Amino acid sequence: MHKESAIREPLILGHKTYHDITEDVCRSIEGKAPKAWYVLFGIALLLGLYGVGCILYLLGTGIGTWGLNKTVQWAWDITNFVWWVGIGHAGTLISAVLLLFRQKWRMAINRAAEAMTIFAVFMAGLFPLIHMGRLWVGYWVMPIPNQFGSLWVNFNSPLLWDVFAISTYLSVGFVFWYIGLIPDFATIRDRAKSPVSKKMYSILSFGWSGRAKHWNRFEIVSLVLAGLATPLVFSVHSIVSFDFATSVIPGWHTTIFPPYFVAGAVFSGFAMVQTIMLIVRKGLKLEAYLHTKHIEYMNIVIMVTGSIVGVAYLTELFISWYSGVEYESYAFINRATGSYWWAYAAMMTCNVVSPQLMWFKKLRTSLLFTFFISIVVNIGMWFERFVIIVTSLHEDYLPSSWSMFYPTWTDIGIYIGTIGLFFVFYLAFARYFPVLPIAELKTILKSSGESYKNDTAPKRPKQPVSPKKTVVSVVEEVTVDVEKNVITEEVHIVAEEKIEISHEEKQSRISSLMEKLGTVDPSKKDDLKLVSGVGPKLEGVLNDIGIFTFEQVSKMTKSEYDLLDSITGSFPGRAERDNWAEQAKTLMNK
Amino acid sequence: MADRVIYAMYDDDDVLKDSAKKLVAEGVHISDVFSPFPIHGIDPIIGVKHTRLGIVAFMFGLLGMTLAVVGFKFFMIVDWPMNIGGKPNFTLLQNFPAFVPITFELTVLFAAHGMAITYLIRNKTLPGMPADNPYPSTTDDRFVMEIRLSENSKFSGTELQAKIKETDIIEIEEKDYVVVK
Numbered sequence: 001m002h003k004e005s006a007i008r009e010p011l012i013l014g015h016k017t018y019h020d021i022t023e024d025v026c027r028s029i030e031g032k033a034p035k036a037w038y039v040l041f042g043i044a045l046l047l048g049l050y051g052v053g054c055i056l057y058l059l060g061t062g063i064g065t066w067g068l069n070k071t072v073q074w075a076w077d078i079t080n081f082v083w084w085v086g087i088g089h090a091g092t093l094i095s096a097v098l099l100l101f102r103q104k105w106r107m108a109i110n111r112a113a114e115a116m117t118i119f120a121v122f123m124a125g126l127f128p129l130i131h132m133g134r135l136w137v138g139y140w141v142m143p144i145p146n147q148f149g150s151l152w153v154n155f156n157s158p159l160l161w162d163v164f165a166i167s168t169y170l171s172v173g174f175v176f177w178y179i180g181l182i183p184d185f186a187t188i189r190d191r192a193k194s195p196v197s198k199k200m201y202s203i204l205s206f207g208w209s210g211r212a213k214h215w216n217r218f219e220i221v222s223l224v225l226a227g228l229a230t231p232l233v234f235s236v237h238s239i240v241s242f243d244f245a246t247s248v249i250p251g252w253h254t255t256i257f258p259p260y261f262v263a264g265a266v267f268s269g270f271a272m273v274q275t276i277m278l279i280v281r282k283g284l285k286l287e288a289y290l291h292t293k294h295i296e297y298m299n300i301v302i303m304v305t306g307s308i309v310g311v312a313y314l315t316e317l318f319i320s321w322y323s324g325v326e327y328e329s330y331a332f333i334n335r336a337t338g339s340y341w342w343a344y345a346a347m348m349t350c351n352v353v354s355p356q357l358m359w360f361k362k363l364r365t366s367l368l369f370t371f372f373i374s375i376v377v378n379i380g381m382w383f384e385r386f387v388i389i390v391t392s393l394h395e396d397y398l399p400s401s402w403s404m405f406y407p408t409w410t411d412i413g414i415y416i417g418t419i420g421l422f423f424v425f426y427l428a429f430a431r432y433f434p435v436l437p438i439a440e441l442k443t444i445l446k447s448s449g450e451s452y453k454n455d456t457a458p459k460r461p462k463q464p465v466s467p468k469k470t471v472v473s474v475v476e477e478v479t480v481d482v483e484k485n486v487i488t489e490e491v492h493i494v495a496e497e498k499i500e501i502s503h504e505e506k507q508s509r510i511s512s513l514m515e516k517l518g519t520v521d522p523s524k525k526d527d528l529k530l531v532s533g534v535g536p537k538l539e540g541v542l543n544d545i546g547i548f549t550f551e552q553v554s555k556m557t558k559s560e561y562d563l564l565d566s567i568t569g570s571f572p573g574r575a576e577r578d579n580w581a582e583q584a585k586t587l588m589n590k
Numbered sequence: 591m592a593d594r595v596i597y598a599m600y601d602d603d604d605v606l607k608d609s610a611k612k613l614v615a616e617g618v619h620i621s622d623v624f625s626p627f628p629i630h631g632i633d634p635i636i637g638v639k640h641t642r643l644g645i646v647a648f649m650f651g652l653l654g655m656t657l658a659v660v661g662f663k664f665f666m667i668v669d670w671p672m673n674i675g676g677k678p679n680f681t682l683l684q685n686f687p688a689f690v691p692i693t694f695e696l697t698v699l700f701a702a703h704g705m706a707i708t709y710l711i712r713n714k715t716l717p718g719m720p721a722d723n724p725y726p727s728t729t730d731d732r733f734v735m736e737i738r739l740s741e742n743s744k745f746s747g748t749e750l751q752a753k754i755k756e757t758d759i760i761e762i763e764e765k766d767y768v769v770v771k
Contacts, residue, residue, distance in 0.1 A: 018626065018731035143665055152665040156674045161691040168695045172702040179706060182715060183729070187626065190726035206710065207719030207771065210729055214713050215628035217641045221709045224647045228698050239691050439627040446604075529727065535599055535761035536725060 006453060011105055011444060013288040015451035015458075018442050019532065021289075022187055025436045028284045029188060033431055036283070044423035051417005054410050055130055063133050065410040072393045072405040077127045078243075079385040080415050083268070084124035084422075085166065085240055086261075086381060089233055090269025091117025092173050095180075096229035099222065104444050105297050108290040111437045112280060112430075113273045114177040119425040120272070121170045123418040128162070130414070158242035165239040169232060176225045182208045183218070184434040237265040244388065251331035251392030254319070260312035264381060267305035267351070270298050271377035278371045280430055289436055292365050299364040302377065306355025309384075313352060327397070335391045339404060343387050350380020506567060510545055513563045517552040526550045530587055533578035553584035593767035594739040594747060595621075597724045598754045599732055603629045606733040609757035610635045613735075616753060617744065622736040624728040643712075647705035654700025658693040662686075714771050722770035732760075738767055 016024075058065050068075055091113040098106035129138050140146075141163045143153050153160050185205035192198040208214070241261035244252035274295065281290040320332040335344050354376050358364040395402045429435070451457040525548045528539045545567060547553065556564070561575045600606040607629060610620055620636040623629065633640070663682045666672065666689075671679035678684040710716055728734050737754070739747055747764055754762055 022626075022730045143661065150669060152670055152672075154672060154674060155662060155666050155692060156672075156677055156685070156688040158691075161695075164692045164695040164699075168699045172698060175702055175706045179709070183627075186721065186723075187729040189721065190723070190729045202721065203717055205721065206715035206717055207721045208713075208715050208729075209721050209723040210624050210626060212623040212625070212629070212632055212636060212638050213641075214715070215625065216633050216638055217643055217709055217713060219628055220641050220643050221705060224644055224705060225702055228647070228651075228702050231694070232698050235691065235694055242691075442627040443630075532601065532731075533760060535727070535732070537761045537763055 008448075009293045010450035010453045011108065011289075011293070011448040012441065013291055013450050015456065016288065016445060016449055017532070018445065021436075021441050021445065022191070022438055024286065024288070025184075025434050025438050025441075026188055026191060028430070029432060029434065030191070030193075034283070037427060037431060041424065041427045044420045044427060047416055047420025048424045049417075049420075051414055051420055054413035054417055055126075058130060058410055058414070059133075059135055063131070065408060067406050067408045067411055069403055069405070071396055071401050071403045072390055074393065075386075075390050075405045076407050076411040076415060077131050079382065079389055080418065081124050081127035082240055082261075082385045082389075083382050084120045084127075084418065085237065086265035086268040086385075087272045087378075088117040088120035088124060088169075088173075088269065089237060089262075089265035090273045091115070091120075092169070092176070092229050092233045093266055093269065094273070095176060096226040096233060099226040100230060104448055105294050107437055107440045107444060108286075108294045109273060109277055109298070110440075111177070111180065111433075112277060112435050113269075114173065114180075115426065115429045115433070115435075116272060116276060117173050117269075118170065118177060119422050119429075121166065121173065122425075123422050125166055125170065126418060127414075158239065158246050161239045162243060165236045169236045172225070172229060172232060176222075176229055179218070179221060179225070180437055180440070181433065182206055183210060183439040184437060186210065187438050188434065234262055237262045249392050249396075250325070250327040251335065251388065253328075254316060256312055256315055256319070260309065260316075263305045263308035263312065264351075264384060267302060267309055267355070268377060268381035270302050270305070271374040271381070274298055274302070274370055274374035275378065276426065278367060278374070280435060284430065284435060286436060289441065292367070295367060295370055296361075296365050299358045299370055299373075302373075303355045303358035303364070306351060306358075306377070310352035310355075313348070330395075331392055334395055335387060338391065338395065340387065340391045340394070343383050343391070347380055347383040347387050350376045351384060354380070509563060509567050513560060513567065514546045516560055517547060517555050519546055520549050520552065522548050524549060526587070528553070531578070531580050531583045533575070533580065550584040550588040554581050554588060556581045556584075594764055595767040596737045596739070596747070596750055596754065596762065596764045598735045598737065598757070598759050599725065599761040599763075600734070600758065601732060601760050603627075603733055605758050606735065607632055607635065609754075609759070610735065612757060613737075613753060618737060618750065618753060619741045620735050621738045621741055624723045624725075624734040624736065626729050626731060626733075629733070643705055643709055646708045647701045650704025650708075651697045651701030653704070654696040654698070655693055657700070658689070658696040662689045662693075720770050740767075 012021075066075070066077065068077075091110075094106050094113045095110040098110075129135055132138055141153060141160065143155075182205055185201050186208035189198060189201035189205045192201055238258035238261065241257035245254060245257040247253060277290060278295070281287055317332055317336075320328045323329075334340075354373050357369075357373065363369050390405050394404060446452050449457070522543070525543070528534050528542055528547070528550075529536060531550075531553065534542070542548075545564075556575065561580075564575060598609075600609065603625065606623065606625070610623070610632065613620060614635055623632055623636060625632075632638070659682075662685075666679065666685065667682050673679055677688065682689075723729060724734055724736070725732060735754075737750060739750070742750060745753070751762060751764065
């Protein structure tokens, strides 16, 4: 087993067993959704529908319903596009780059962040599609033989690179996310009670069974996909920045764009992860898996990428002066002091100043402050794109065509609508999908679980010393659990004694046991398999004796355990070791 | 005669691994292990070979790259050379810097999807496929060894059971071996 350094903080707080992880993650899927979920879903759905309405209105009427004009040909649409793509960068970065660096804390957030990525990139993709004006001929961006003598798409154009980059990113991101989800869907499938959900999750889980060979392949597939996705993440936002950098517009035409856009994307993506995960961990009660340390790690990433972005802003300013190009210099002076100075000021404050506050440990470990900053960063990053796009365009080479950009209600409606749609998807995800990677968390439980790190986890008894083969014959085909060190001498005697016990003797022991536990109607049967240490076989044995419910099990004490052992002859000491009565009590109260 | 199979259930991954080591040392052939998460180090013990999916990904990546390059040559140079700002439209090599981004994207696209599809087909995990884990709890917190009698002809069923019972199991069951998929 992989050992983690003792000074490294645990990633899973408290004492959790493998079963606890399953329970904690599946609880929200199997239980009823709280009222707040319905309220949020309703609001998100309304906003989303409003957005869809605006899109339909735009498609019916034309791009003129946006506030664009001859000078400012790109504004909110591309701002929103870049903003959403940027948000979509954290997910793959967390799952791919952090996987390659073996950062285990990513497991608390990777599933949720990947979902966020997919939904965000989907929202991003809407904007260029709408901007085409004629959505129904959107397939023209693909190199498909056509009626114009096969006039191919222009592979020299960064806008076409974008088409390939975004669609590759979306589909590869989806595959990466889904391959990780399959084993977790299988877990939910095997627990599902209602036939409908059983059916749904068996389709979603693709018939996953968890064979050794499959896990072997799973690990390699995850690793290779991470290796492929890492350069992909960097390429996507680099290519988005080429949309601007390869043009000859002052303020866009800068070589610093690719690294600066990628850093900005990670910055805004992590901010969005913080916003969402702080709510999700609270709403789904997952504080044990996503605690302050995880938030702190993410805040450090925000601080680092925020600083890179800050340096990039200042470099841009310096180079515009140092280049000696008057148009270039003017673009930047106009940005900072022109009619859009307030957008520039908002960008500088939100993106350069606010992440620097994360140097203070008190602030970066404060959840409320983190939530506040994450919102600030999201706003700041939206303004960054707005500043880059609109301020560079609105005062171009020809002063007579200088103009301002004012958003129309369609601009605003579509933007708000994508936020609504995003949350519709996200809330549905949080309700029906496992928000934490169940299988992956189990792999780090023993190396990074708190109770395993500080040795408070219940110890397993040592391997058996000598097997007791004598016990086999009493109840046929029942497991023989060999002695553990914990077993008292007393039990040994009982276990050996039993070989001679007659049928009548056994019956009398059963009746005396049942007297203490009380008889019940078999139809009120509980699922005794939920008790750790009881499997389908042992459940059958218990049912044969007359034990059907948790209530009966909860009444068991040491003497009943011994009596049970003497009847079944097959599990000496097991019931006591696993403390069935205590377990049954908790199960009863559920 | 129908094949029989013994399922031995454990409640801990490390215990299963140690038991597997012990059983294999005694000459038992373990056909498979069902677990809720990957047990690191179990593969060499039970003789699961390292997967070749990495090679598959590489080959699909090469395919994607080749398609991209052949496509550029045909679309942009041979079939309809476009004059875009005077960029060289007569030679693939000189125009290639502009094609690097999409070449990369297509390489990744093919490698990722090719590998993922191969993975799903080889696992027989496709939409609508039935699951074949012997107990539902193996996707939660139970670890099950599958030992087929036909692969352990030197032992009888009882002998095998006795050997398995010497390890720290929770349950053991012998039944007919059914191939689900």
